[in-house]
Amino acid sequence: MPRKSPYPRGLRDRAVRMVAEVRPNYEHEYAAMRAVAAKLGIGTAETVRKWVLCRTRHNTDYADLRVMPTRVGRVGGCAWW
Numbered sequence: 001m002p003r004k005s006p007y008p009r010g011l012r013d014r015a016v017r018m019v020a021e022v023r024p025n026y027e028h029e030y031a032a033m034r035a036v037a038a039k040l041g042i043g044t045a046e047t048v049r050k051w052v053l054c055r056t057r058h059n060t061d062y063a064d065l066r067v068m069p070t071r072v073g074r075v076g077g078c079a080w081w
Contacts, residue, residue, distance in 0.1 A: 030049065
């Protein structure tokens with residue numbers, strides 16, 4: 001069983017939405033993730049990247065936000081979403 005995230009679900013949802021909203025302002029998706037992580041006080045952009053990958057792979061409604069993962073791979077810890 002994955003460990004409980006130190007970040008509340010609402011914050012994770014907000015970060016993922018923010019990446020989709022600000023993505024057009026950045027040349028690369030990871031730059032948008034870095035900006036969102038800094039703005040919300042999240043430890044690293046890698047944390048946000050995992051949330052985005054998890055959401056795009058496990059939530060079909062999220063496809064409407066037009067955020068696509070830059071790399072496809074196995075992402076662990078998605079059970080809490």
